[in-house]
Amino acid sequence: MEVDEVIRDGLQSFYRTQPDLDLLKLIDYVGSVLSLDPKKIQEILSSEKAEVRAELVLEGVGRRIDEANVRRGIREKIEEKVGEGNRKYVLEQMLKEIKEELGVEVDEKKEDVERLEKKLNEFKKVLGEDSEIVRKGERELGKLRNIRIESSDYSTSLTYLNTLTSLPIIPTNPTPPLNLLSSSQTLDSTHYGQTSVKQKILEILAQRNISGTASNNVILLTGPPGVGKTSLGNSIARALNKPFSRISLAGLSDSSTLKGHRRTYVGSMPGKIIDSIIDCEAMDGVIMLDEIDKLDKSYGGAENVLLEILDSSQNKEFRDTYLDIGVDLSNIVFLLTSNDYSLIPSPLLDRLDVIHVSGYTLNEKIEIVTQHLIPIARKKNCIEVGICRDAIEFIGRWYSREPGLRGLQRNVEKIYRKLAYRKVAGEQGEDVENIPNEIMVEHLQDLLGRPMYDSDRLYDESPHGVVAGLAWSAGGGSLLYIECQKIEGKDNGGIKVTGLMGEVMKESVDIAVTNARRVLSQYQPGNSFFEDNEVHLHVPEGATPKDGPSAGITMTTALIGLALDRPVRDDLAMTGEISLTGKVLKIGGLKEKIMAARRAGVNCVVVPESNRGDWEDFDEEVTEGIEVHFADEYTKVFEVAFMEEDFATSGY
Known part of the structure; x- marks a missing residue:
C-alpha cells in the first residue's frame, strides 16, 4: 500500500473516532500510522510544542513519500519490460486452449515427443536396447518431457534429438552390386579422355x-x-x-x-x-x-x-x-x-x-568443346551457329592455355553471349554486325578481343648462358627460362640470384654451381671462369614466386654454357633435379611439362631416366613428334645440350 493511501485511510479512521479536531492528537496519530523509527517517535512525544512535533511528523511523511516514489518507479520499469512478454504468453496459452477445444490444433510438445519416441522405437528394433544411440536418445527424450516448451532448453534438446534421429541408421534400399x-x-x-584415371x-x-x-x-x-x-x-x-x-x-x-x-x-x-x-x-x-x-x-x-x-x-x-x-x-x-x-x-x-588427373591435350579440348560445351551454349542462348574446328583450336592455343576447361568454357560462352546480343539488338532495329553462319578464326578477335597469349618462347635462338627449363605449378606446365650473365667489372667470383625463388630453388642454385665447376674442370681443365667472374643468375617474371626441385640440370647447363661461351640447342628444353655428385633425380608433373613444351614448339626434351615409366604411359598424342632423352647422370644432359657425344666417355 502506498504512503498516500496509508495517510488517507488513517485520517479517515481518525475523523470517525475523533469528531472534535485536536491538533496534537492528529499529529500523534499520523506519526503512529507512518510506523516511524522508535527514536523518532520518542523525539516527537517528548516535544511539548505542537509546531515542533508537526515538523518532525511532516519530515517523516516526506521521507516515506520519497521511498514510495522510488519503489513505484522500479515497479513501473519492471512491468514495462515483462508486461509485453506476459501478455504474449497469456494470449498464446489462451489461443492454444481455444484451438484444442475446437480440435483445430494438437499440443506441439506432445506431437514432438510422440514423433521422437516412434523414431527411437524403430532404432531400438534394429540396434537393440543396449545401443548407445538408443540409450542417449531415451535419456534426452525423458528430459524433453519435463521441460516447458517456452524454455530455451526445450529447443536445444529438441534440436539434438532431431539430429540424432535423422541419422540414416535404418537402411532403406539395398545397394545393387557394382556393374x-x-x-x-x-x-x-x-568425362572425355582421362582413360588411365577412369x-x-x-x-x-x-x-x-x-x-x-x-x-x-x-x-x-x-x-x-x-x-x-x-x-x-x-x-x-x-x-x-x-x-x-x-x-x-x-x-x-x-x-x-x-x-x-x-x-x-x-x-x-x-x-x-x-x-x-x-x-x-x-x-x-x-x-x-x-x-x-x-x-x-x-x-x-x-x-x-x-x-x-x-x-x-x-x-x-x-x-x-x-x-x-x-x-x-x-x-x-x-x-x-x-x-x-x-x-x-x-x-x-x-x-x-x-x-x-592431368590436364587435357589440345585435341581433347577440341573434342570436349565440340561435343559438350558448344551444344550447351547454343541451347542456352538459342543460337544455332557452330564454331569450326580451326577456330576452336585457335581459342585453345591463344586464348585458353590452362590445363583445365574453365577458361575455354568462358570463352565459348562469351562468343554466344555476343551473338545473342547481336540477334536481339538486330530484331529491335539497331545497326549491328550480322551473325555469321559459322564462327571462323577471322571472327574471333571481334568476339573475344585480342589473344591473351603469344609464344611461350622468349628466344627463337638461345643466347649463351640461357636454357629453357620445364616447370610445373598447380595451374599446369610452362617453360621456365634460366638466364645467366657475367657481371662486368667484378672479377672476384661468386653468384647473384634474382627471380623470387623459394628456398628449395635457391639450394638448387648452390648445387648447380658446384656441378658446373666440376664439369668445367673436366671438360676444360684450364678454364677459370667461375674463379675470375661474378655471375648473375635470373629467372624471368621476377614478380612471380617460383620454387620446386626440378630446375637443377637447367641451372647447371646455363652456367656451363656461359662459362664455355656456347649456346645450347635452340629446340631444347629440360627438367630434372641434380644431386651433388651429378645424379639426375626424378621429378613430377611430367605430362603438363611435355604439353607446355609442345605448345611452345620445343621438339627435344631431356627428362630423368627414373621418369621413363611415366613417359611410356602417356598417350601418343602427348609424345608424338617429341625427341626425348633420358638421363641418369649429368654427362648425358651435357651431351644432348652441347652435342658433345665424346664427353660421356671422357672420364667425368
Whole structure:
C-alpha cells in the first residue's frame, strides 16, 4: 500500500473516532500510522510544542513519500519490460486452449515427443536396447518431457534429438552390386579422355565390391584446376548408385567444423561429417572432401580430425562432439581432391590412393568443346551457329592455355553471349554486325578481343648462358627460362640470384654451381671462369614466386654454357633435379611439362631416366613428334645440350 493511501485511510479512521479536531492528537496519530523509527517517535512525544512535533511528523511523511516514489518507479520499469512478454504468453496459452477445444490444433510438445519416441522405437528394433544411440536418445527424450516448451532448453534438446534421429541408421534400399560395364559407361558419358584415371577408379571400385568395405579405398584426385576432379567424384557416386555430398576444406582450420561443437555452447551444432551423412540419407554414401591442399594448417586441429576420419582403424567409432555417440564411417566412400598434393601432410597422404588427373591435350579440348560445351551454349542462348574446328583450336592455343576447361568454357560462352546480343539488338532495329553462319578464326578477335597469349618462347635462338627449363605449378606446365650473365667489372667470383625463388630453388642454385665447376674442370681443365667472374643468375617474371626441385640440370647447363661461351640447342628444353655428385633425380608433373613444351614448339626434351615409366604411359598424342632423352647422370644432359657425344666417355 502506498504512503498516500496509508495517510488517507488513517485520517479517515481518525475523523470517525475523533469528531472534535485536536491538533496534537492528529499529529500523534499520523506519526503512529507512518510506523516511524522508535527514536523518532520518542523525539516527537517528548516535544511539548505542537509546531515542533508537526515538523518532525511532516519530515517523516516526506521521507516515506520519497521511498514510495522510488519503489513505484522500479515497479513501473519492471512491468514495462515483462508486461509485453506476459501478455504474449497469456494470449498464446489462451489461443492454444481455444484451438484444442475446437480440435483445430494438437499440443506441439506432445506431437514432438510422440514423433521422437516412434523414431527411437524403430532404432531400438534394429540396434537393440543396449545401443548407445538408443540409450542417449531415451535419456534426452525423458528430459524433453519435463521441460516447458517456452524454455530455451526445450529447443536445444529438441534440436539434438532431431539430429540424432535423422541419422540414416535404418537402411532403406539395398545397394545393387557394382556393374563394371555400367560404371565405365557412366564415367565415359561425363568425362572425355582421362582413360588411365577412369581405369584406376574402376579397379578400386571393383576391389571395394569384392571386399564389401571402403575403409582402405580413400581416393585422392589431384591435378590442375578445371580438369573435372569434383565432377568426377559425382560420377563415381553415380557409378556406385550411391548419394553424393561435398565438403569444402579450403581455409578450414577449426576441428569443430568437421567434428561438431560441444552442447554447452550457444548455437552448437554437429560437424560437417554428420551433416553430410544426414544429407546423403545413407551410411554408405560418397562424401567428397574438396581442396584438401588448401586446408589451414595453422593449428593442426582439422588435420588431426581428418586422420581420424580417414584411418580405417579409427573411423569405425568416429565420435562427433555434438552427438557424443560412436558412428561407423567404414562403409562411406571418401574422395579427396587437391591441386598440389605435395602440400598435404605426409601422415594424411600415407592413407590415400593418389590418382593424378592431368590436364587435357589440345585435341581433347577440341573434342570436349565440340561435343559438350558448344551444344550447351547454343541451347542456352538459342543460337544455332557452330564454331569450326580451326577456330576452336585457335581459342585453345591463344586464348585458353590452362590445363583445365574453365577458361575455354568462358570463352565459348562469351562468343554466344555476343551473338545473342547481336540477334536481339538486330530484331529491335539497331545497326549491328550480322551473325555469321559459322564462327571462323577471322571472327574471333571481334568476339573475344585480342589473344591473351603469344609464344611461350622468349628466344627463337638461345643466347649463351640461357636454357629453357620445364616447370610445373598447380595451374599446369610452362617453360621456365634460366638466364645467366657475367657481371662486368667484378672479377672476384661468386653468384647473384634474382627471380623470387623459394628456398628449395635457391639450394638448387648452390648445387648447380658446384656441378658446373666440376664439369668445367673436366671438360676444360684450364678454364677459370667461375674463379675470375661474378655471375648473375635470373629467372624471368621476377614478380612471380617460383620454387620446386626440378630446375637443377637447367641451372647447371646455363652456367656451363656461359662459362664455355656456347649456346645450347635452340629446340631444347629440360627438367630434372641434380644431386651433388651429378645424379639426375626424378621429378613430377611430367605430362603438363611435355604439353607446355609442345605448345611452345620445343621438339627435344631431356627428362630423368627414373621418369621413363611415366613417359611410356602417356598417350601418343602427348609424345608424338617429341625427341626425348633420358638421363641418369649429368654427362648425358651435357651431351644432348652441347652435342658433345665424346664427353660421356671422357672420364667425368
